[in-house]
Amino acid sequence: MQETEISTLGEFGLIERLTKGFEPKNASTLLGVGDDCAVIGTGGELCSLVTTDLLLEGIHFDLTYVPLTHLGYKAVVVNLSDVVAMNGTPRQITVSLGISKRFTLEHIEQLYAGIRMACVDYGVDLVGGDTSASVTGLIISITCMGEAKKDDIVYRSGARDTDLICVSGDLGAAYMGLQLLERERVASAGISDFEPDFAGREYLLQRQLKPEARVDVLDELRSLGIRPTAMMDVSDGLSSELLHICKASGVGCRVYEDRIPIDYQTASMAEELNMNLVTAAMNGGEDYELLFTVPLTDHEKVAQMKTAHLIGHITKPDLGAYMITRDDAEIEIRAQGWNAFKQ
Amino acid sequence: MQETEISTLGEFGLIERLTKGFEPKNASTLLGVGDDCAVIGTGGELCSLVTTDLLLEGIHFDLTYVPLTHLGYKAVVVNLSDVVAMNGTPRQITVSLGISKRFTLEHIEQLYAGIRMACVDYGVDLVGGDTSASVTGLIISITCMGEAKKDDIVYRSGARDTDLICVSGDLGAAYMGLQLLERERVASAGISDFEPDFAGREYLLQRQLKPEARVDVLDELRSLGIRPTAMMDVSDGLSSELLHICKASGVGCRVYEDRIPIDYQTASMAEELNMNLVTAAMNGGEDYELLFTVPLTDHEKVAQMKTAHLIGHITKPDLGAYMITRDDAEIEIRAQGWNAFKQ
Numbered sequence: 249m250q251e252t253e254i255s256t257l258g259e260f261g262l263i264e265r266l267t268k269g270f271e272p273k274n275a276s277t278l279l280g281v282g283d284d285c286a287v288i289g290t291g292g293e294l295c296s297l298v299t300t301d302l303l304l305e306g307i308h309f310d311l312t313y314v315p316l317t318h319l320g321y322k323a324v325v326v327n328l329s330d331v332v333a334m335n336g337t338p339r340q341i342t343v344s345l346g347i348s349k350r351f352t353l354e355h356i357e358q359l360y361a362g363i364r365m366a367c368v369d370y371g372v373d374l375v376g377g378d379t380s381a382s383v384t385g386l387i388i389s390i391t392c393m394g395e396a397k398k399d400d401i402v403y404r405s406g407a408r409d410t411d412l413i414c415v416s417g418d419l420g421a422a423y424m425g426l427q428l429l430e431r432e433r434v435a436s437a438g439i440s441d442f443e444p445d446f447a448g449r450e451y452l453l454q455r456q457l458k459p460e461a462r463v464d465v466l467d468e469l470r471s472l473g474i475r476p477t478a479m480m481d482v483s484d485g486l487s488s489e490l491l492h493i494c495k496a497s498g499v500g501c502r503v504y505e506d507r508i509p510i511d512y513q514t515a516s517m518a519e520e521l522n523m524n525l526v527t528a529a530m531n532g533g534e535d536y537e538l539l540f541t542v543p544l545t546d547h548e549k550v551a552q553m554k555t556a557h558l559i560g561h562i563t564k565p566d567l568g569a570y571m572i573t574r575d576d577a578e579i580e581i582r583a584q585g586w587n588a589f590k591q
Numbered sequence: 592m593q594e595t596e597i598s599t600l601g602e603f604g605l606i607e608r609l610t611k612g613f614e615p616k617n618a619s620t621l622l623g624v625g626d627d628c629a630v631i632g633t634g635g636e637l638c639s640l641v642t643t644d645l646l647l648e649g650i651h652f653d654l655t656y657v658p659l660t661h662l663g664y665k666a667v668v669v670n671l672s673d674v675v676a677m678n679g680t681p682r683q684i685t686v687s688l689g690i691s692k693r694f695t696l697e698h699i700e701q702l703y704a705g706i707r708m709a710c711v712d713y714g715v716d717l718v719g720g721d722t723s724a725s726v727t728g729l730i731i732s733i734t735c736m737g738e739a740k741k742d743d744i745v746y747r748s749g750a751r752d753t754d755l756i757c758v759s760g761d762l763g764a765a766y767m768g769l770q771l772l773e774r775e776r777v778a779s780a781g782i783s784d785f786e787p788d789f790a791g792r793e794y795l796l797q798r799q800l801k802p803e804a805r806v807d808v809l810d811e812l813r814s815l816g817i818r819p820t821a822m823m824d825v826s827d828g829l830s831s832e833l834l835h836i837c838k839a840s841g842v843g844c845r846v847y848e849d850r851i852p853i854d855y856q857t858a859s860m861a862e863e864l865n866m867n868l869v870t871a872a873m874n875g876g877e878d879y880e881l882l883f884t885v886p887l888t889d890h891e892k893v894a895q896m897k898t899a900h901l902i903g904h905i906t907k908p909d910l911g912a913y914m915i916t917r918d919d920a921e922i923e924i925r926a927q928g929w930n931a932f933k934q
Contacts, residue, residue, distance in 0.1 A: 262696070265696070266699065266703045270710065274714065280717065290635050294633055294635075296639055298685060301687075302687040307725060340629065356597065356605070371616055373617050374610060375623040375624060375641065376623065376628070376642065377643060389687055391685065393631060
């Protein structure tokens with residue numbers, strides 16, 4: 249038998265290969281694989297949105313510096329963020345856990361304290377799951393169900409030539425938070441009373457350890473009467489997500505380097521670590537900000553937004569996807585997002 | 592900090608402890624934790640049913656004797672079975688995979704061939720998932736969404752005194768199939784050209800490797816005009832499931848040893864392995880048959896059923912849960928079902 253290493257395909261290549269030929273057969277399946285959520289019709293006015301994430305110890309998180317309560321919170325929020333990215337309201341989650349012998353009941357209760365906090369903060373109900381022993385490490389699989397009126401759902405595929413591209417909050421901070429945690433972990437090796445130095449970097453830690461789903465951005469969009477033409481959340485990095493929207497919508501894009509929103513702490517940390525700031529902001533990932541496009545005619549409304557900023561515009565497909573640098577050079581946007589299969 | 596080993600609670604104790612205080616807040620959450628599926632209202636006539644299962648290599652399956660295609664099929668079917676057990680129709684699944692380095696693309700394509708086969712056989716759509724590298728072993732997390740009219744949903748909690756208890760198919764065969772596979776695996780150790788001997792045991796293998804969700808039982812119930820008062824699927828063993836129904840419904844039960852349906856191959860294998868046949872049938876698990884109760888007045892209708900048999904009746908709660916043996920002794924039913932935390 250032929251033996252193809254999965255790392256040669258990457259996550260998206262693998263998914264594309266495996267799901268080919270799975271054509272939806274049920275009338276209620278309005279959208280299957282390919283967006284932040286699947287969309288399921290219910291016969292009524294509301295559609296059901298479904299998304300799922302698998303988080304594995306040693307791949308997605310390292311318990312030497314991630315507190316279990318934060319992990320529980322984040323594991324829920326990254327799912328809620330996918331529902332929000334479809335312009336939906338998250339309602340229910342299921343939580344499945346695989347638990348190895350080194351975890352006690354008290355450990356799992358800490359994890360659940362974070363899960364509970366996220367449920368309370370976002371008004372989401374825990375409705376089920378599965379719990380099992382695991383051979384090694386902690387395994388967390390969360391599925392989130394949300395709802396939205398059919399006409400309100402925003403897909404990745406709706407961006408059109410001349411649309412404006414916006415992103416909420418700022419980018420790269422979660423990635424820099426991870427670098428900071430990793431640096432302190434290395435520095436702590438062998439020192440029993442090690443005190444990590446996080447002074448002045450609290451925002452980076454918060455962004456890495458306690459991300460939020462940007463429900464507030466949806467609220468502001470609604471209050472301004474803006475309906476995005478396309479939207480997704482930034483989990484793998486802005487570059488990767490821009491390319492997803494361009495591919496799904498059949499368009500190109502231009503984003504402007506000097507418009508990429510970056511926090512002061514992110515910039516300062518990048519300088520200290522001698523890392524390229526724009527690379528971190530474009531490819532760092534785990535921002536869970538909302539990337540969306542709006543019609544050009546909404547230009548003035550977008551300018552009023554407090555939660556999001558204009559970073560570029562959509563072009564015809566043959567113009568490709570490029571970032572315009574501060575010195576007016578065009579750099580092709582490439583997905584350098586995180587790939588679990590290439591460690 | 593106190594350290595409580597999770598094995599002291601078991602799966603159900605752990606779930607009860609962790610989910611305490613998670614009271615549903617959304618009007619659409621019609622039922623949360625505690626049945627085969629969660630039930631979510633949609634505003635329309637149909638409700639959405641949601642269930643999820645986590646399957647871990649080394650805990651739930653052993654790839655030395657389970658072909659990947661069979662594993663994929665079974666991983667889907669065990670989820671569909673939970674929707675069927677609520678009297679619902681499975682419609683969509685999401686599939687998340689954690690894949691360690693020893694698996695090639697071709698391995699995962701075999702797994703997906705089984706997933707695809709189950710989707711085709713049951714008319715279910717694959718609508719999403721998540722795919723990641725894992726540190727060790729294969730991790731499969733599947734969530735199934737189904738639908739049912741609100742009034743058609745059958746819960747575990749509806750059994751009433753004098754109701755009749757029925758079970759579909761036969762019990763213990765999947766467990767005996769596992770014993771057979773395990774015996775041949777041990778016998779094969781160190782023998783390169785080992786030929787496993789499965790002659791005359793094909794049914795046991797089929798029941799272990801390729802279980803089915805009993806949609807046909809629902810069809811027969813409908814055609815006879817029977818509406819079960821309570822129902823669930825037999826995944827952890829009949830004893831465990833009877834106690835779930837008794838607890839959820841606040842009732843007791845009597846089942847009759849001589850009525851427990853057992854296939855000839857199951858009996859013959861138990862004899863060969865010198866195992867107690869009734870224990871295997873009551874506690875073996877993985878049967879994925881439907882256990883249900885019907886009003887006493889449906890006695891004649893139940894007698895006509897080809898897919899299910901009468902095995903006992905529901906009693907008042909203070910009479911407890913007992914099996915009546917062939918020699919008229921009463922043995923208390925205890926859950927000896929499979930517990931991943933007690934290996």
